[in-house]
Amino acid sequence: MKKSTLLAILIIGIVTMFTAAAIQAGTAVQDVIKMENKAYAKHKKGIVEFSHKKHMEDYAKANPELYPNGCGECHHNDKNEPLKDLKIGDDVQNCIECHKIASVKPKGKDAPKLSKKEAVKEYHAEAIHANCKGCHKAFNEKSGKKTAPTSCTKCHPKNK
Known part of the structure; x- marks a missing residue:
């Protein structure tokens, strides 16, 4: 040759x-995703460090009856339908791409009158909190344990 x-x-x-x-x-x-976004420059609570690996391997794979939608438990389309066919490594959009307003919905008498569903659709922090806390509450209910955190301080570390 x-x-x-x-x-x-x-x-x-x-x-x-x-x-x-x-x-x-x-x-x-x-393995660990810091739930940080440039839109949260003035975030007052500590940034959540989400363990994708732990949620997928320790929780979802170990408890398929509690997580029938696999990746779709967190990832969804524009109609809020689970993306059930996702695999690790598939390209997914960041939540802020659709839930465009970075903060929680404003409170007070001058705040826009939005339903919970409307607030989740528009406000990024509302969507994240609804998704995470909703799943954690459902897990605690289905498992009969209180191991999944549902309060602010359990997920948001103290700022240093």
């Missing part, structure tokens, strides 16, 4: 290897 042919095969192999690694790295899911 000619040296130029061997060199071409070697170069193609190296490019393929780096391309595959880049694709894998681009779709990898971090």
Whole structure:
């Protein structure tokens, strides 16, 4: 075999290897996801550090009867229907892409009159809280335990 042919095969192999690694790295899911967003520059509570791996492996896979929708327990479409066919590494939108207003809904007499459903649709923090707290409450109810946190201080660490 000619040296130029061997060199071409070697170069193609190296490019393929780096391309595959880049694709894998681009779709990898971090074990711990800091639920931080540039929209929360003035966030007063500590930022939640969400363990994707723990939720998927320790909770969902270990308790499929409590989590029948798999990834769809958290990830949903614009009609709030679970995305049941997701796999780890699939590209998903960040919640802020649809729930565009970064804060919780305003309170007080001048606040917009929104139903809970409307607030969840518009306000990012309302959507996150409804999703997480709703799941935690359902888990506690179904499991008969109170192990999933439902209060602010259990999920939001104290700011340093």
